[in-house]
Amino acid sequence: MKTHLITGAANGLGRELSRQLIAQGDSVILLDKDMKPLVQLYDELEEIAPQKAFLYPIDLLGANIDHYKEFGEILTKEFGELDSVFLNAAILPAFTPIEHFDYTQWYEVLHTNLNAHFHIIQQTLPLLLKSGGNLVAVSDSAVHETPAFYGAYGVAKCGLEQLMHSVAAENSASRMHCFIAELGAFATESRGRLFPGENPTQITSAESMVQALLSQMQAHTLLQGKATLINL
Template sequence: MPAKQSKSQKVALVTGAARGIGLATARLFIEEGWLVAALDRDADALQKAAADLGQAASAFVCDVSDPGAVDRTVADVLSRFGRIDALVNNAGVADFGPIEQTDFARWRRVMETNLDGVFLMSQAVTPALKDTKGALVNIASISGLRASTLRVAYGTSKAAVIQLTKQQAAELGEYGIRANCVCPGPVRTKLAMAVHTQDIIDAYHDAIPLNRYGTEREIAEVIVFLCSEKASYVTGQVIASDGGFESTGVGLPALRK
């Protein structure tokens, strides 16, 4: 049974919370004294994650690309907690392939979660964020800041999320709502390590000034900071948490010490 909520206790709604960056973010919010509404469309993985997070988290199964499901779930979250102080739009899908092999159905599968889902969740939660003068944090990607092969749908969706964030900051600031965007670079997730060959790992290390992948926890630290009062005058910003990857372009391993 979820822990009893104090009237002043803040509530974060995190999408894509069953694994990876979303789960790490939910865990850090709880460490900081927040309650968490953890959303994901993978019911089994979500229940397992919620059990790991403990009483401060409540699980809500939701496909963020479904407008009806989003509205029902946000209503359920408000019924459970009575407030929402931060929305972290983390849910996303990664589908990489050549432009010529990306048919419209494949394009839409990426857009409906990565872009439509951010729009739908933000719109549904905005009235609650007005009440709390809360924060929006959208998770884009380094692929939204710089182009690379095989990412025509994914990279475009994340670039659109960056622009959506700026639109939200411009329009919602008068209500005290802050909107910011985090763009993770290469992150050492279980999935990435399962599919990245040693050649890929070496190439990333050569291109990243910090010479390593990031961790899920490091991305979560940036997200939770942006939702906190410590970032009370920060809005409309796009922060690449990427070890310097976006700033350097092509790595030159022969010039490294």
């Protein structure tokens, strides 16, 4: 049995990822700040596979270094090692030109989407190195293809990708596999708010995107010192 940690687990891609990993017999640690959908997901997973889902409510924006250290200690004590960490949590604000981007929101997006995942990596890296597990950064192909108006979201995603390259290079002697998943458009509530005129049935579903991601992760062999790029 494998154990996977997912940030932003309560909704969208993280929610579907949790379902599919549980369905294949693994355990999942669910991180999110939105308690209602998080508890609903936990109850759903408990019916499928009792005692294989674990909740860790955390607000990545509000957590400080002591919270992250405590989190790392709990993971080490309760699990000992991790097979995968999916860095999925993200704030996606309304499209705004840099000239008019609210500075408070800029800092909040960068902190949640990038800085918080730096802390998550620091706390989970020893457990991933021990198991030779997977560190997966969920990114967005749109910030490269059409970067205008993505603002802090785009900057944070590119920063997260560079962070993954650094981690892979620094741990080239290990069996840990770093992935950068640059995902295309897929149907979620957050995307629906940004693209209200888009028909969600005409783009990839979150279920199909997760299936493709997990399949591609299994298909790629480890390149020592390099992060594997997956384009979907």
